[in-house]
Amino acid sequence: MSKTPIKHLAIIMDGNGRWAKNRGLNRSKGHEAGAETIREITTYCASHISIETVTFYAFSTENWKRPKLEVEFLMRLLDTYLKNEIDTYQKHGVRFKAIGCLHQFSKSLQKRIAKTEELTKTNTNLTQVLALNYGSRSEITGAVNKLMAEGKTSVTEKEISAALQTPYTDIDLLIRTSGEQRLSNFLLWQLSYAEFTFTPTLWPDFTAKELDDITIDFEQRSRRFGGL
Numbered sequence: 001m002s003k004t005p006i007k008h009l010a011i012i013m014d015g016n017g018r019w020a021k022n023r024g025l026n027r028s029k030g031h032e033a034g035a036e037t038i039r040e041i042t043t044y045c046a047s048h049i050s051i052e053t054v055t056f057y058a059f060s061t062e063n064w065k066r067p068k069l070e071v072e073f074l075m076r077l078l079d080t081y082l083k084n085e086i087d088t089y090q091k092h093g094v095r096f097k098a099i100g101c102l103h104q105f106s107k108s109l110q111k112r113i114a115k116t117e118e119l120t121k122t123n124t125n126l127t128q129v130l131a132l133n134y135g136s137r138s139e140i141t142g143a144v145n146k147l148m149a150e151g152k153t154s155v156t157e158k159e160i161s162a163a164l165q166t167p168y169t170d171i172d173l174l175i176r177t178s179g180e181q182r183l184s185n186f187l188l189w190q191l192s193y194a195e196f197t198f199t200p201t202l203w204p205d206f207t208a209k210e211l212d213d214i215t216i217d218f219e220q221r222s223r224r225f226g227g228l
Helices: 016-022 027-047 061-065 068-092 107-120 136-149 157-163 208-219
Strands: 008-012 053-060 094-099 126-134 173-176 195-198
Touching: 016 027, 027 053, 027 068, 027 126, 027 208, 053 061, 053 068, 061 068, 061 126, 068 094, 068 107, 068 126, 094 107, 126 136, 136 157, 173 208, 195 208
Parallel strands: 008 053, 008 173, 053 126, 094 126, 173 195
Antiparallel strands: none
16 A cells, blocks of 8 residues: 655644643643644654645634733744744744734734744745634635635635635644644635544643654555545
């Protein structure tokens, strides 16, 4: 049996808060540990033979409902993460890309995101996408409205796909950590024929070794895309 390659991996990072609670720590410590895991997993993906894109669900449109202090901490953490990751991106040939309603972030954070995208735009080993203030229904609605504004009275699937914020490739494999088994409004269009893996591991405890085991399992799957 030939191996099934993974080109686009998507990850719903879940469990930072529970990880911290289990250790009697503030939730912020869980988010800090989770950021370290993003680095480890991105580095693994950059060295993987077939993975071209990894998309992380970092901050959803619904996450604004969290306590104000936690949201403010997450914004600072994102800024610090991007500032500190430049060396990692360059060392491993990673291009950074952000998707979502970025205009709702502070001007300084928007500049940080844009600067990171600019500094890494020529890297070709891997594209790391962070979904920030992202919601899939909003993305799809925005794509349709964009096409209508262009004068379209009817649209094709190909046109909608091209109008999305994520016109890379459809998702091959989705992983969600922490044992939860739902999509949470993440990449609904792009996940149409994705394979799913749900692991009970909390995100800060998720390792490159576990991801490697999951990718090996994925490569043995037979993907029929509705055929026989």
